[in-house]
Amino acid sequence: MKAVHCKEFGPPEKLVVEDVPAPTPGANDVLIDVKAAGINFPDTLIIENKYQFKPPLPFIPGTEVSGTVAAVGDQVKHVKPGDQVMGFAFVGGYAEQLSVPAASCFPMPETFSYEQAAAFTMIYGTSYYALKQRGNLQSGETLLVLGASGGVGMAAVELGKLMGATVIAAGGNLEKLAVCKERGADHVVNYNDADWKDQVKALTSGNGADVIYDAVGGDYTKTALRCINWGGRLLVVGFASGDIPQLAANLTLLKSSSIVGVFWGASLTKEAQANQDNFKQLYQWSMEGKIQPYVCASYPLDQVADAMNLLLQRKAIGKVVLTTGETQ
Ligand SMILES: NC(=O)c1ccc[n+]([C@@H]2O[C@H](COP(=O)([O-])OP(=O)(O)OC[C@H]3O[C@@H](n4cnc5c(N)ncnc54)[C@H](OP(=O)(O)O)[C@@H]3O)[C@@H](O)[C@H]2O)c1
Known part of the structure; x- marks a missing residue:
């Protein structure tokens, strides 16, 4: 699969897009065919090794995605192949596929586009x-x-x-x-x-x-x-x-x-119940059309540097996302 790779710490221009092996989901994981991935300021810090969370090199940046379920592990019951979902992980999102634990995968509100769903969780x-x-x-x-x-x-x-x-x-x-x-x-x-x-x-x-x-x-x-x-x-x-x-x-x-x-x-682990309750409320507001992520721009994976620079140059409004192809 195609993915954005961080092989050395540095500015977005150091990122490379290349073919890497697709992830294999475990018994309690969901494999997502990624349609869109959100860019957050912490992503721009992680690739520079300036964030509190420091993944070892090389790694695929990106914390949040939307897409369709490609496969589920034996233990996963709440989503099935083909479902539209949102997923959250600490790294790995800027790729054509991402495997996330079942607890970090949620049905996508039907009020959202794939771009909006990828811009929601964080x-x-x-x-x-x-x-x-x-x-x-x-x-x-x-x-x-x-x-x-x-x-x-x-x-x-x-x-x-x-x-x-x-x-x-x-x-x-x-x-x-x-x-x-x-x-x-x-x-x-x-x-x-x-x-x-x-x-x-x-x-x-x-x-x-x-x-x-x-x-x-x-x-x-x-x-x-x-x-x-x-x-x-x-x-x-x-x-x-x-x-x-x-x-x-x-x-x-x-x-x-x-x-x-x-x-x-x-807080996701230290105050897990509070966050679960928060997401229930956020999901309800999403379904009622009361909250809607504002996405100002979307770029294909291989323009990841341009996308990140919108944030670093203070040109973004709301969110910027990466897309892997067709998002309709
Ligand atoms: N505590 C947490 O759990 C948590 C979670 C997520 C993010 N964050 C942090 O929250 C901050 C914002 O994240 P974000 O994803 O919302 O970023 P963002 O979309 O890039 O927004 C940051 C805003 O800060 C302002 N800004 C002022 N000086 C800036 C500068 N030198 N460079 C860039 N922006 C500047 C910009 O508005 P103006 O141009 O109008 O000034 C910009 O809209 C980051 O520090 C991030 O690490 C913390």
């Missing part, structure tokens, strides 16, 4: 876990999302609205932020404006945001902590800016606020 799984379990976001609160037009950010905007919050989408590009508005954001703020902290304050009657979802890091985080409400929760989700900020502890004292870490990947 961003909604992360953002719902962040807002619900880590942020305890309540209806009527104000949610500020940093990096709102990116993958996890746009999911946080949609989910924040479904959870009853007033949502302020923050980002560095008004054209990208306009899509957040279309997808439910109540307000947008350009965090390249010198006074963006004051803009957030003005939008919250001087109080600041109750929950801040931060996928960006750097100076953006430092400023955000100055426009958090009393009792607010700053969710540390990611550092897309490339800068891990050092924060002044006195700011948390002044607002009785909390800085809360979010590691969704590890």
Whole structure:
């Protein structure tokens, strides 16, 4: 089968596409004929050996796919060959076939295209876990999302609205932020404006945001902590800016606020039941048409470098996916 191979750590241009043996599913696995695979920022870090999860070389990157079931192991009962499914794994997704444990394979909501299904698991799984379990976001609160037009950010905007919050989408590009508005954001703020902290304050009657979802890091985080409400929760989700900020502890004292870490990947095993419940809710919202991944571009496997560079050059809106061929 054709697959994207990471044989040496480095930028996306170092990736090669070549023929490799297809995976063989075990008794409790599902073999998926991949139609589409989602690109996430962590994929761009893993190939550079800059992520907390470090697979040995060589490996096939890619964590989430959609496609049809090619074969199932003896123990697998919930899907059968031919079914349309979504699958999740830590590596192996940028390929024509992927074998995943049965517990990581779900029927695809019929409301989704293959591209949308491949763009679903990581961003909604992360953002719902962040807002619900880590942020305890309540209806009527104000949610500020940093990096709102990116993958996890746009999911946080949609989910924040479904959870009853007033949502302020923050980002560095008004054209990208306009899509957040279309997808439910109540307000947008350009965090390249010198006074963006004051803009957030003005939008919250001087109080600041109750929950801040931060996928960006750097100076953006430092400023955000100055426009958090009393009792607010700053969710540390990611550092897309490339800068891990050092924060002044006195700011948390002044607002009785909390800085809360979010590691969704590890929570899948450490908080398995919570994540299963989350996915039940997310699946229901998908079937009701209340959430729909926004895919701005799709590329064939052999253009993986162009696809990843859209994220690295801050040109992506929502999600970018790779496709293996026909996705209709
Ligand atoms: N904690 C977890 O469990 C978890 C799970 C998934 C992802 N993450 C992390 O969350 C972050 C976002 O992931 P994603 O897949 O949503 O990425 P993405 O789609 O590329 O979105 C990142 C956003 O960050 C903003 N940004 C600011 N400075 C940037 C820079 N120098 N380079 C690139 N983007 C920059 C961009 O918006 P503007 O251009 O508008 O500024 C962009 O839309 C990453 O750090 C990722 O590792 C964490």
